[in-house]
Structures are given as C-alpha cells and as structure tokens.
Amino acid sequence: MIGVRGVAAVVKLNKVGYQSALGQQKALLAATRTVKYPKVGTVVLCEHDPVYTFGRRGEELFQNSRGPLCDTGAEVFKVGRGGLVTFHGPGQLVCYPILNLRLLKVCSIDCSTKRMGP
Numbered sequence: 875m876i877g878v879r880g881v882a883a884v885v886k887l888n889k890v891g892y893q894s895a896l897g898q899q900k901a902l903l904a905a906t907r908t909v910k911y912p913k914v915g916t917v918v919l920c921e922h923d924p925v926y927t928f929g930r931r932g933e934e935l936f937q938n939s940r941g942p943l944c945d946t947g948a949e950v951f952k953v954g955r956g957g958l959v960t961f962h963g964p965g966q967l968v969c970y971p972i973l974n975l976r977l978l979k980v981c982s983i984d985c986s987t988k989r990m991g992p
Contacts, residue, residue: 917971920967
C-alpha cells in the first residue's frame with residue numbers, strides 16, 4: 875500500500891479533438907506541478923475522432939505516411955512522446971494519466987526531476 879496525500883481526480887471529456895484534449899492535459903499538468911494542488915493527479919477519459927499520433931521513433935514513418943493517412947479523413951500529429959505510431963478512433967476509450975510521481979512515491983528524486991517531454 876502506498877501512502878498518498880490526496881486522490882486522483884477523473885475528468886471525462888467525452889468526444890474531443892486530439893489538440894483540444896492535449897491542451898487540457900497540459901493545463902492539468904501545470905496544475906499538478908503546483909504545491910497547492912491537493913491531488914496526486916488527474917486521469918483524463920475521452921474519445922477521439924480518427925487520429926494517428928507519431929512518436930519520436932516514428933519520424934520516417936510520419937514523413938512517408940502523413941499524406942495517405944490524411945486522405946482517409948484522419949488527423950495526423952507528430953508528438954513528443956516515445957514510440958512509433960498510435961491510432962485512436964470512435965468508440966475507443968482513451969485514458970491519459972497525469973500523475974505527480976513524487977506524491978505517489980514511485981520515482982526516485984533523480985527520475986522525478988527529469989522532464990518527460992514538451
């Protein structure tokens with residue numbers, strides 16, 4: 875059992891565009907980093923229209939696939955996470971955890987001070 879001050883909030887966005895959801899995640903991340911934020915974080919639940927996101931390892935794939943994927947009507951984004959490519963679409967529940975690992979005590983000081991992306 876982990877001793878934790880506070881609990882995680884759950885935010886249900888329903889169907890939302892990828893960029894809009896990303897903007898809301900960034901705002902929640904900023905709030906999680908403040909000392910006054912009473913929770914260990916937030917779990918965002920949503921659904922997206924068809925969207926492909928390409929991680930850092932997917933640069934070449936992004937360059938070669940962007941046009942054909944856009945032609946299908948899907949949105950296509952290059953994002954700051956690791957990995958290759960991820961698809962999200964209607965009917966799929968997407969969960970974005972935004973957690974303060976220091977409060978959860980699951981990360982050492984060295985790990986928790988590194989930035990994990992833009």
